[in-house]
Amino acid sequence: MTNIEAIFIWIALYIYFSSFIAFLWGFVFKKEKPVIWGWRLALIGYLPHNISMIIRWVETGHAPVMRSYENATLGAWFILLIYFTIRWRSKKLEILGIAIVPIILLMIGNGIMSKPYLEPLSPPFRSNWLILHVLFAWIAYGTFCIMAALGMVYLLKSRALAAGKEIPFYERFPDLNILDYLLVKTAIFGFIALSVGVGAGAIWAYGLWGRYWGWDPIETWSLITWLVYAIYIHLGVTLGWKGKRMAWLAIVSIIFVFITFGGIGFIQGIHTTIL
């Protein structure tokens, strides 16, 4: 990592941290303004985050798809992009940052603690299928993070409503039926993106290792994650499950995503060697 890149990524980290504090403040004390500031800070932090990624791209001559650090910054970038897009569509959803920003912090923090040195693109990564694989995998993971955050917001709001409390803070949240609707739609969107990501990964793997599936731990876990969300969609769309149990399921399901991506450093397999 060059000094200038390090400066920008650390600036981004500090701003994201401030954003998290603002969200936490707003959430704990049920204040609206800190939440708005949390969202603004996250948006401000995105700028140095982007600059650091561009610097790295220029320095290495390739997209940031190699090893833990680049994957972490790219993943965080995608998650935030999806968060900003959703917030842009509905102001009421800026509260999702309470779950999104700490995930971003943990991801980038973990990436920085790995080996962020600059490397040229090694032959296994020179494939258009890899770009598709990474792009769609991150779109999926980002969407699932948003979905888990929606689940949390759903539970908070439903708890407040059940208690009969009239707290203006919770009125900022979207209605429960809208949250219900968004939960299923994000699940479908993420699921389709994950399917494409896994498919592109399989074709890339064939080009590299001569086989499209090898029961590598990450492959196995990504399949498990895919199945978990397939269950979610079938329960929500075809069996008509709604409400709290779907919200809980959205939160529990994200654990599988974290294991699939976050567990890479702790388990052995071909993906471990590559990442």
Add this chain to the structure above:
Amino acid sequence: MKFIKKSWDFLGSRKLSVFIFVMAIVYYLLLYAFSLVVPDWWLANLSKLLPYKVLYLLFVINLVICEIKWIPAVLRRCKKPAPPASPEDLKRFRDKSELAEDSVNAKAFASYLKKRLYTVSEGKRHGELSPGAENPFLLYAYGGRFSPLGNVMFHIAFILILTGIYVSLQYRFEGKVYLVEGQKFTGTYGEYAQLHAAPGADFMKTPFLVKDIKTDFWGSHLLFTDLRADITSGEKTFPVWLSKAGSIDGYRITIEELNYTASYILSDKNGRLADQGAVNLANFGPGSFDSFQIPGFPYKISLSIYPDAVLSEGMLVNRSMNLNNPASQVKVVKNKRLLYSGVVKGGQPLFFDDYKLSFPKISYNGAFSIVRDPGLRWIIASFFMMITGLVWRMIFCRNEVALVQGEGKVFIYTRSDYYPVTFKGKCSKVAMTKGRAS
């Protein structure tokens, strides 16, 4: 008959789909747990055991029956939607906004929608949609009625995937051969270091020659920036890479690993040749040793290769990982007794007991993977089917809009499968903007 119907309903039920998914998760968690403690081949065998096969079979049956039951329903949904004829029909719209009556121009809005390939039914105020009755509908339009076909495509993609897996299991061929620069592969069984051939697979029989192996590293790091071999088959010479295959008769060939091959000459004290040959080593990376024994001699010879070595102040320094100026760090041991330890360059002899040993040439050898998998084309087809389904569903999204007049106001009712907020906002904005413009 009743039993058949019940079985049909059960095997094509969504509850069974969910059950299969849950069971699959349990099975794969087991597989993952085993992957931590057993070798790959054991794992591959485990994934082919009967319980897994039963699950896959159940999955296929469930998927196919669901599709058969589902397709007529989807086709029904693709029919033209009926325009809302009564306030009761408006319940199917999810969103409703109120617009000021004088700001709306239904005609201009209709032409805007038509340009975007919507099917539009226009009604005069209190007019045409339900002839004879007082009708408050000004306009009704829909788009993307074939959107549900995207879902069908997405699910059919899984049938293609399963077909691909089946074809692979029946016809896949995979072999690995170690070849040195200049060595010819003749296609015999004994040449393969590893071999996995499905029951219906054909062996590769076409010979080829490894003309040379070229590699490039990132400075002195153990990181490839290029690994390629030039292969000659018949009169054609073509390159193969680590991640980009060359093809001979439908078999894809890649170079997977790189290592060193050392040629050696062993002669006795009178200069008579005792033995000569070449040995493939697994000692890639300076400092990494591999050993071999010359048949009939009690010496264990260990080598570590420094591919671009120079001596600097008595120290061996490796300038790069490219094989420019190789030197070998050699240890010769007999009955656990070290007879020789030192560094020799190409052709330079070393002496132990009554023998002279030299390594005149260090060259690359590569592990070449030879694969033929007819299942891949099914997998690729399924991938494109999946993408098409996704794009179809997203782009030809099912949208409906109705403009309804009443009590001096105009209400806009919208419904969109994927973009309800945007669609509602856009429709309201356009309906009013067009009105103002007119």
